[in-house]
Amino acid sequence: MTTEVRVPTLGESVTEATVATWFKKPGEAVAVDEMLCELETDKVTVEVPSPTAGTMGEIVAAEGETVGVNALLATIAEGAGAAAPAEAKASPAPAVAAPAADSAKSVDVMVPTLGESVTEATVSTWFKKVGDTVAQDEMLCELETDKVSVEVPAPAAGVLSEILAPEGATVDASAKLGVISGSAGAAAAAPVAAAAAAPAAATTGKDVANAPSAEKAMAEAGLTATQVTGTGRDGRIMKEDVQTALAAGTAKPAAPAPAQPVAAPRAPVPADDAAREERVKMTRLRQTIARRLKDAQNAAAILTTYNEVDMTEVMALRNTYKDQFEKKHGVRLGFMSFFTKACCHALKEVPEVNAEIDGTDILYKNFVHMGVAAGTPQGLVVPVIRDADAMSFAEIEKAISEKGKRARDGKLSMAEMQGGTFTISNGGVYGSLMSSPILNPPQSGILGMHKIQDRAMVINGEIKIRPMMYLALSYDHRIVDGKGAVTFLVRVKEALEDPRRLLMDL
Structure with a gap:
């Protein structure tokens, strides 16, 4: 039996939304009410929970697509076939052992040559996610140095099984960025990565991580999760929570390490003006x-x-x-x-x-x-x-x-x-x-x-x-x-x- 996942009611006068992030991939087990994806509208961010337990089927609306109210987002396969994946996800031991047979076929993604006198770079964008299939020479991510942007191509075809340097991380010239599993081990790579990520998520004390858009907004504003009160499910921080905290003045950006002299502290800003400001972190080039x-x-x-x-x-x-x-x-x-x-x-x-x-x-x-x-x-x-x-x-x-x-x-x-x-x-x-x-x-x-x-x-x-x-x-x-x-x-x-x-x- 197949259950359809559709766009929920978005609110008064809101007729469409953009698919911001999918938290699940086809073939993964899902529990009832588990977050499947996140939609962004002009006003709010909307989470879409799973209407039933089962296995994630087809994703109809990909990230970045604009969808209307009640539009079909994905399908979920119910029944006995869903039980095995769910159990596999709950038990980490087999998942950790899965890549052992193919560990020799993994290829490291390293920082390319950055140029004379350049010793480090910042990971600005990942074009692929863990579990995605990549072709040889396909662009995996982009690095920003003090002078130029450097694209990092895939050294081999396979599945991106691990990202070691997330967006925003500073890496040196000899750092490892990620790992690509060879074609023979590609099928096992995504479940292994998902299982490995599960314990890490559990340590946060929440059933789900903060909204990706909120993480980005906090990074740009120089805030930490402890400075923002989350209103999402199980205390999950949403993008509007960050905006509310900044507007109310309850969260003060964490002071970065002074890389260069600061002429003068910023004058206090009225709350109504702060709500209309946008804080964006300077790129390394700027x-x-x-x-x-x-x-x-x-x-x-x-x-x-x-x-x-x-x-x-x-x-x-x-x-x-x-x-x-x-x-x-x-x-x-x-x-x-x-x-x-x-x-x-x-x-x-x-x-x-x-x-x-x-x-x-x-x-x-x-x-x-x-x-x-x-x-x-x-x-x-x-x-x-x-x-x-x-x-x-x-x-x-x-x-x-x-x-x-x-x-x-x-x-x-x-x-x-x-x-x-x-x-x-x-x-x-x-x-x-x-x-x-x-x-x-x-x-x-x-x-x-x-x-x-x-x-x-x-x-x-x-x-x-x-x-x-x-x-x-x-x-x-x-x-x-x-x-x-x-x-x-x-x-x-x-x-x-x-x-x-x-x-x-x-």
């Missing part, structure tokens, strides 16, 4: 960006000089040749190649802008590894175009396009963001009219580009409308004097206002 930018301000004597450039000639040249350029080279002709070429040209005349301080020495670079700052959903990254001074316009455009795409997709390697000698940051793509960029240590110079805006300019005694852009050069005054900085910016301006100078090396 923490690193914040730390490096502040370190740059603390270590270097940053000064910024400004100028403006008439973009008429560059725009005319681009409009004339852009179609032919794209047809021949397979990439669009943008403004970045002009700016990169102009900067490389100026750096030859003012080499201290392309140098760095090392103790009491100055390291002059007889090459240009150009950093091109790129905004991504995860934060600002600076991929490096190596030997940009030896590249053609087409080679520069191809490199910028390829690295920009990899940056947005989070696919940049550590090596691709190291070794830059100078940086260009284009705030104009976001509409910035003028700004003062911050140095990218240990570099001594960074050029800030801005939006092109038509302005009235006096040309040969006549007022004309010209497309103008403000340029900003931030530099380390410890190594670059004002004369050098101004000369550099003037040379960039001259090269852009008369691009023929680049061809003639003038």
Whole structure:
């Protein structure tokens, strides 16, 4: 006999919900009133208990799907067939012994190479759960380091039988993340993992664990379970319990270990304002960006000089040749190649802008590894175009396009963001009219580009409308004097206002 599991009544005016988490998988034994899954609506989180005892059958609505009231979620098989799995779950001894025959076929999932000088990472997301079948090279999880996100593929096909580093855990470069059981032992892996997890859950003193959404909310708010009163079954903490505790001010976030100096304690917030706030933990990448930018301000004597450039000639040249350029080279002709070429040209005349301080020495670079700052959903990254001074316009455009795409997709390697000698940051793509960029240590110079805006300019005694852009050069005054900085910016301006100078090396 089969029993249907359907979406319960969700509340007044609520007509649909999203399946957040399944606590059971097909084939697992379930008891009456045992939690099967969790639904999330616009207002509350709803737990769905099992209407009967039996064996979990088909899951019709997968995690992430939106379902309406009374929609079919899953089926449960009743009868004699359900007794054996239930008994097996109750007795841990056979389950623990099950993997012994296949232990030799297990494959460890290890932290991949993280890059030079990177010794640890944070597990940000697991794409698979214990018991899930995985194919070789299928993505298992994603790690976040100080600089990039690293995907971890499955080293072999099989079943993910164990997760040793849960989401949020910090692991070193040689840590084991999980275990994959080979195909021969795959069938036994899921029951073993479930049985092994049962004693751990019992130690919490609850029949079921806290809602996953609540665990995430507590982690983001810096709370522990003891600081929140659960209203779910058997004291289970729900997502709204965390929100209620924060709004009422009864739970104060646990103070994290001070990784960096804190300027001042946060002022008290009224309860009605706190209820409308959202606290999200900074990613490791964002923490690193914040730390490096502040370190740059603390270590270097940053000064910024400004100028403006008439973009008429560059725009005319681009409009004339852009179609032919794209047809021949397979990439669009943008403004970045002009700016990169102009900067490389100026750096030859003012080499201290392309140098760095090392103790009491100055390291002059007889090459240009150009950093091109790129905004991504995860934060600002600076991929490096190596030997940009030896590249053609087409080679520069191809490199910028390829690295920009990899940056947005989070696919940049550590090596691709190291070794830059100078940086260009284009705030104009976001509409910035003028700004003062911050140095990218240990570099001594960074050029800030801005939006092109038509302005009235006096040309040969006549007022004309010209497309103008403000340029900003931030530099380390410890190594670059004002004369050098101004000369550099003037040379960039001259090269852009008369691009023929680049061809003639003038």
